Amino acid sequence: MDVEIGKTNLEPGCGIQNNETLRVIYSRRAIRKYKDIPVEKKWIEKIIDAGRMAPSAMNAQPWKFYVLSNVELIRQFSRQIGRATVKGVAKMGVKQVAKTIASAILHPENLLFFKGNDFVFHGAPVVIFITSRKDNVWAGLDIGACAQNMMLAAKSIGLDSCPVGIGKFVMDTEIYSKLNVKDNEEVKLAVILGYGDEVGEVHERKLNNLFYIN
Numbered sequence: 001m002d003v004e005i006g007k008t009n010l011e012p013g014c015g016i017q018n019n020e021t022l023r024v025i026y027s028r029r030a031i032r033k034y035k036d037i038p039v040e041k042k043w044i045e046k047i048i049d050a051g052r053m054a055p056s057a058m059n060a061q062p063w064k065f066y067v068l069s070n071v072e073l074i075r076q077f078s079r080q081i082g083r084a085t086v087k088g089v090a091k092m093g094v095k096q097v098a099k100t101i102a103s104a105i106l107h108p109e110n111l112l113f114f115k116g117n118d119f120v121f122h123g124a125p126v127v128i129f130i131t132s133r134k135d136n137v138w139a140g141l142d143i144g145a146c147a148q149n150m151m152l153a154a155k156s157i158g159l160d161s162c163p164v165g166i167g168k169f170v171m172d173t174e175i176y177s178k179l180n181v182k183d184n185e186e187v188k189l190a191v192i193l194g195y196g197d198e199v200g201e202v203h204e205r206k207l208n209n210l211f212y213i214n
């Protein structure tokens with residue numbers, strides 16, 4: 001199947017279809033609707049292993065993975081995180097809320113978050129919270145790389161994914177205690193996985209951000 005590359009610098013016939021790595025990179029999308037099919041543990045573990053292969057500052061490998069694969073439990077987490085998110089947004093202050101609304105108008109794809117009945121985990125059958133120690137200043141970058149490895153690995157084996165930043169609000173819920181995360185750790189990101197039930201939109205990529213300095 002050909003990869004839809006959207007607006008990028010790639011020319012038709014650039015060979016992307018013949019390069020498995022590029023094909024996977026360009027075909028990954030944030031997917032927000034999932035089939036009611038569980039994901040086998042062996043695939044979850046392969047995906048986490050791909051995450052572990054990410055580079056990390058001073059080879060700290062700061063990530064820890066907390067996996068939910070029980071649909072009823074995921075629903076309970078979603079409900080509580082949804083409420084915590086609304087409270088968290090309300091606490092941001094007028095300026096930040098105005099910025100968020102302006103950004104939603106300029107980038108309507110952000111509103112995709114809110115489609116469906118589960119605006120947190122989008123009905124996915126697997127949720128992985130990724131945490132790190134609070135005192136590691138590089139951990140956010142490391143976990144970004146780790147999560148991207150996981151999402152590309154998922155795509156390469158026929159699974160879809162979405163990074164869920166609002167998963168962080170789990171720390172403001174009662175149900176958080178079920179994860180048994182240590183006090184010196186914090187949730188940086190959640191990644192959801194599953195068999196997608198939609199064709200992800202191809203968002204145009206900005207091309208005015210490259211500068212050669214001679």
Ligand SMILES: Cc1cc2nc3c(=O)[nH]c(=O)nc-3n(C[C@H](O)[C@H](O)[C@H](O)COP(=O)(O)O)c2cc1C
Pocket residue numbers: 028029030031032109110112113162163164165166167200201203
């Ligand atoms: C750090 C980060 C946090 C994100 N948080 C959310 C989120 O909370 N909910 C969601 O539905 N999508 C979330 N996304 C997905 C983005 O909205 C999505 O990647 C972006 O719109 C580009 O679309 P694409 O991934 O399909 O190319 C997040 C992405 C990143 C990188």
